Amino acid sequence: MRKWLAAWFPKYNQDVVLLAVDLVGTFVFAVEGAMTAIRAELDLLGLLVLSFATALGGGVIRDVLIGAVPPNSIRDWRYGATAFAGGGAVFFFYQYVQRVPPGLIVTLDAAGLALFAMAGAGKALEYGIHPLLATLMAAVTGVGGGTVRDVLLAHVPLVLNSDVYASAALAGAIVMLLLLHIKIRRSIAMSCGGVVCFTLRMVAVWLHWSLPKVMVH
Amino acid sequence: MRKWLAAWFPKYNQDVVLLAVDLVGTFVFAVEGAMTAIRAELDLLGLLVLSFATALGGGVIRDVLIGAVPPNSIRDWRYGATAFAGGGAVFFFYQYVQRVPPGLIVTLDAAGLALFAMAGAGKALEYGIHPLLATLMAAVTGVGGGTVRDVLLAHVPLVLNSDVYASAALAGAIVMLLLLHIKIRRSIAMSCGGVVCFTLRMVAVWLHWSLPKVMVH
Amino acid sequence: MRKWLAAWFPKYNQDVVLLAVDLVGTFVFAVEGAMTAIRAELDLLGLLVLSFATALGGGVIRDVLIGAVPPNSIRDWRYGATAFAGGGAVFFFYQYVQRVPPGLIVTLDAAGLALFAMAGAGKALEYGIHPLLATLMAAVTGVGGGTVRDVLLAHVPLVLNSDVYASAALAGAIVMLLLLHIKIRRSIAMSCGGVVCFTLRMVAVWLHWSLPKVMVH
Numbered sequence: 001m002r003k004w005l006a007a008w009f010p011k012y013n014q015d016v017v018l019l020a021v022d023l024v025g026t027f028v029f030a031v032e033g034a035m036t037a038i039r040a041e042l043d044l045l046g047l048l049v050l051s052f053a054t055a056l057g058g059g060v061i062r063d064v065l066i067g068a069v070p071p072n073s074i075r076d077w078r079y080g081a082t083a084f085a086g087g088g089a090v091f092f093f094y095q096y097v098q099r100v101p102p103g104l105i106v107t108l109d110a111a112g113l114a115l116f117a118m119a120g121a122g123k124a125l126e127y128g129i130h131p132l133l134a135t136l137m138a139a140v141t142g143v144g145g146g147t148v149r150d151v152l153l154a155h156v157p158l159v160l161n162s163d164v165y166a167s168a169a170l171a172g173a174i175v176m177l178l179l180l181h182i183k184i185r186r187s188i189a190m191s192c193g194g195v196v197c198f199t200l201r202m203v204a205v206w207l208h209w210s211l212p213k214v215m216v217h
Numbered sequence: 218m219r220k221w222l223a224a225w226f227p228k229y230n231q232d233v234v235l236l237a238v239d240l241v242g243t244f245v246f247a248v249e250g251a252m253t254a255i256r257a258e259l260d261l262l263g264l265l266v267l268s269f270a271t272a273l274g275g276g277v278i279r280d281v282l283i284g285a286v287p288p289n290s291i292r293d294w295r296y297g298a299t300a301f302a303g304g305g306a307v308f309f310f311y312q313y314v315q316r317v318p319p320g321l322i323v324t325l326d327a328a329g330l331a332l333f334a335m336a337g338a339g340k341a342l343e344y345g346i347h348p349l350l351a352t353l354m355a356a357v358t359g360v361g362g363g364t365v366r367d368v369l370l371a372h373v374p375l376v377l378n379s380d381v382y383a384s385a386a387l388a389g390a391i392v393m394l395l396l397l398h399i400k401i402r403r404s405i406a407m408s409c410g411g412v413v414c415f416t417l418r419m420v421a422v423w424l425h426w427s428l429p430k431v432m433v434h
Numbered sequence: 435m436r437k438w439l440a441a442w443f444p445k446y447n448q449d450v451v452l453l454a455v456d457l458v459g460t461f462v463f464a465v466e467g468a469m470t471a472i473r474a475e476l477d478l479l480g481l482l483v484l485s486f487a488t489a490l491g492g493g494v495i496r497d498v499l500i501g502a503v504p505p506n507s508i509r510d511w512r513y514g515a516t517a518f519a520g521g522g523a524v525f526f527f528y529q530y531v532q533r534v535p536p537g538l539i540v541t542l543d544a545a546g547l548a549l550f551a552m553a554g555a556g557k558a559l560e561y562g563i564h565p566l567l568a569t570l571m572a573a574v575t576g577v578g579g580g581t582v583r584d585v586l587l588a589h590v591p592l593v594l595n596s597d598v599y600a601s602a603a604l605a606g607a608i609v610m611l612l613l614l615h616i617k618i619r620r621s622i623a624m625s626c627g628g629v630v631c632f633t634l635r636m637v638a639v640w641l642h643w644s645l646p647k648v649m650v651h
Contacts, residue, residue, distance in 0.1 A: 037594075043645035045601050046594035052570075060499065065277065067286035069501035070563065074571075077564040094648045129287065130294040136269075137291075147369075152581075154590050156371050160254075160263035167262050211260035214311045282494070284503035346504065347511040353486075354508075364586075373588050377471075377480035384479050428477035431528045 022119060023082045025112040030055035030086025032109060033149055035097065037087075040153055044091060050149055051087030052080065058144025062120050062137050066127040106205055110168075114197040117142040117169035118190045121176055131177045138173035139166045142197075164204035167211060172197025239336060240299045242329040247272035247303025249326060250366055252314065254304075257370055261308060267366055268304030269297065275361025279337050279354050283344045323422055327385075331414040334359040334386035335407045338393055348394045355390030356383045359414075381421035384428060389414025456553060457516045459546040464489035464520025465531065466543060467583055471521075472528060474587055484583050485521030486514065492578025496554050496571050500561040540639055544602075548631040551576040551603035552624045555610055565611045572607030573600045576631075598638035601645060606631025 033054025037047040056073040063071035073079035090097050120141025124134040143159045143166045150157040159166045176193025180186065203209070250271025254264040273290040280288035290296035307314050337358025341351035360376040360383045367374040376383050393410025397403065420426070467488025471481035490507040497505035507513035524531050554575025558568040577593040577600045584591040593600045610627025614620065637643070 038648045040590075040594075041647065042594050043647045045645055047648075049594060049600075064281060064498055065287060065291050069286070069503070070499060070561070074499050074563060074567050077566040080567055080570065091648060127287070129291060132294040133291050133297055136297065151368060151371075151585060152591060152594060154371050154585075154588050156257075157369060160257075160259050160266060160369060166266075211262055213258065213260050214255045214264075214308060281498055282504060282508050286503070344504070346508060349511040350508055350514055353514065368585060368588075371588050373474075374586060377474075377476050377483060377586060383483075428479055430475065430477050431472045431481075431525060 019078075021115060023078065025115040026055045026079055026082045027086040028108045028112045029116075029145055030083040031090055031097065032105070033145070034087040034090035036149060036153070038090065038094060047091055048084055048087045050152065051090075052083045053152060054145040054149045055083040055086065056080070056145060057148035058116060058120070058141045058146075061144040061148075062123065062141045065140070066124050066129055066137060068123070068127055107202065110198050110201040110205075113142045113165070113169060113201060114172060114194040117172050117197050118176060118194045121173040121193070122186070122190060125177075125180075131181075135170055135173040135177060138176075139169045142166065142169035164200060164209050164211065168197045168201040168204065171200055236295075238332060240295065242332045243272045243296055243299045244303040245325045245329045246333075246362055247300040248307055248314065249322070250362070251304040251307035253366060253370070255307065255311060264308055265301055265304045267369065268307075269300045270369060271362040271366045272300040272303065273297070273362060274365035275333060275337070275358045275363075278361040278365075279340065279358045282357070283341050283346055283354060285340065285344055324419065327415050327418040327422075330359045330382070330386060330418060331389060331411040334389050334414050335393060335411045338390040338410070339403070339407060342394075342397075348398075352387055352390040352394060355393075356386045359383065359386035381417060381426050381428065385414045385418040385421065388417055453512075455549060457512065459549045460489045460513055460516045461520040462542045462546045463550075463579055464517040465524055466539070467579070468521040468524035469531065470583060470587070472524065478525060481525055482518055482521045484586065485524075486517045487586060488579040488583045489517040489520065490514070490579060491582035492550060492554070492575045492580075495578040495582075496557065496575045499574070500558050500563055500571060502557065502561055541636065544632050544635040544639075547576045547599070547603060547635060548606060548628040551606050551631050552610060552628045555607040555627070556620070556624060559611075559614075565615075569604055569607040569611060572610075573603045576600065576603035598634060598643050598645065602631045602635040602638065605634055 030051040033050040033052075034047050036054070037050040040046075042050065056071075056079055059073055059079075060071045063069060063073075073083075117138040121134045121138035123141075124137035125131070129137060143157075147157040147159055172193040172195075174193075175196045176189045179189035179192055184192075247268040250267040250269075251264050253271070254267040257263075259267065273288075273296055276290055276296075277288045280286060290300075334355040338351045338355035340358075341354035342348070346354060360374075364374040364376055389410040389412075391410075392413045393406045396406035396409055401409075464485040467484040467486075468481050470488070471484040474480075476484065490505075490513055493507055493513075494505045497503060507517075551572040555568045555572035557575075558571035559565070563571060577591075581591040581593055606627040606629075608627075609630045610623045613623035613626055618626075
């Protein structure tokens with residue numbers, strides 16, 4: 001057990017929590033991608049492709065845009081392995097997975113969104129991106145994977161249409177950046193931003209919030 | 218006023234005209250993206266996403282392809298701010314914007330296409346891309362944003378189907394490259410190429426030109 | 435003739451066979467892209483765009499992901515020229531091309547897939563990508579172009595749905611990597627992997643193999 005763990009977490013002694021949390025988010029998003037694949041009647045390979053794309057697409061797009069190539073998920077086998085594990089779990093245990101209550105899935109998804117958004121904003125700042133665009137990168141990291149998945153299925157991506165989702169990522173990133181601006185410690189700023197993103201998303205689902213539209217007559 | 222301008226144009230004293238023109242093109246394309254979003258009944262966030270994608274998608278794809286990462290529009294907040302300003306203007310003043318005569322929109326769009334195509338070819342050359350592929354990069358810069366927008370809306374992109382649009386960008390870029398080849402000054406070569414692109418596009422709209430097709434029986 | 439050849443193969447005296455084979459694969463995929471374009475009733479420009487995207491899209495995505503920018507097909511005019519030659523050949527000689535027996539097209543396509551997959555895995559390894567992800571890059575190189583084509587036409591990409599196609603690329607890449615692992619020479623490992631990929635694809639077409647699915651009740 002210890003040796004197996006050591007293969008996954010060799011030199012990340014300090015950041016081991018961060019990495020573990022990141023992999024959990026990857027797993028959750030991969031599960032969602034795989035469930036979409038099954039509803040679209042794709043075969044095993046299509047399912048694995050959608051798992052990978054949903055879980056890691058957002059981070060890949062962000063890394064390509066901020067110039068961090070090869071992207072983390074291409075450089076580090078653990079991300080891909082986690083995404084495929086999530087997809088495989090759904091493939092083999094679909095009858096159990098589909099009984100997971102929707103409320104739990106929405107909650108895990110909101111947690112994954114918060115995590116990915118904060119990680120995205122933080123990485124963009126590290127690469128010297130302007131704060132205005134770092135908030136954008138937070139949204140790209142959070143919703144990019146789902147967008148790639150929807151484009152592959154020839155759907156209009158949810159992000160263009162749906163209730164408060166990418167907006168929650170943006171709001172969380174703005175809170176994080178404001179806190180960093182007044183010299184709050186990084187770990188606290190990220191936690192606060194993440195809580196804002198998560199809460200906003202959950203409240204929006206609960207109260208059926210949606211963004212304003214222009215009406216065409 | 219002067220201080221506010223200085224935030225936008227701090228160190229570009231020489232290239233201030235070029236930058237201003239580039240931002241105007243970005244604004245025009247963002248307005249078009251936002252109008253498409255309203256016709257597709259997207260909410261405010263979807264509208265801003267389409268504004269950004271339409272205005273800056275072509276340049277982002279070009280920069281990623283020629284290795285100029287992070288792309289300009291990710292590195293420099295003024296492009297994103299301009300795109301969102303264009304989108305926001307449409308959101309708040311849609312009733313006025315929809316009264317703009319179509320002829321004016323087509324003209325501004327052709328001007329934006331000419332500008333983006335020339336800028337794209339010029340930047341590709343700066344990065345040491347072969348002239349044959351620099352003309353391709355001109356077309357990618359001009360039509361990439363609209364293509365991303367159409368893919369997000371799950372439409373077949375206009376560029377694959379429409380009358381003379383990307384072809385005008387290609388023709389303008391070829392003229393520019395030929396003039397550069399015979400040692401004409403860069404600013405003149407770009408202006409001539411831009412005029413060719415703009416004129417070709419306007420004449421094509423006016424005379425309903427289209428490209429040949431293979432008929433399938 | 436010799437001078438014309440020298441423009442295409444100037445400094446690749448050793449790798450001349452590899453390059454020639456690569457260009458043949460590009461030509462075959464471009465022809466397939468162009469035929470799809472004609473069936474979708476696109477005009478000449480749309481046909482050339484689909485030829486380029488189908489033939490070179492997979493390699494471009496791989497190169498962007500592994501950090502080999504600008505991608506080969508943007509840096510080297512011969513790839514683009516070959517893709518456009520393939521598209522142009524279909525445009526001008528469609529009545530002859532459509533009489534090519536489907537079996538020959540499937541065979542050439544499987545050969546192109548095998549070649550692109552091996553080239554993709556090899557290049558990923560050269561750029562220091564982990565073997566697990568190098569096999570993914572093999573699949574991306576093989577099926578990426580067709581996926582871009584299908585997304586542009588607003589179809590669900592074949593790779594998500596079809597019989598054994600990307601799987602053949604993965605299997606071939608795994609064989610190649612295992613052989614490299616036990617210190618077999620590179621050229622032999624690539625040949626064996628390619629043969630596995632090609633054979634698997636052909637047998638799958640012949641016997642109507644497909645991958646398992648989860649049934650939704």
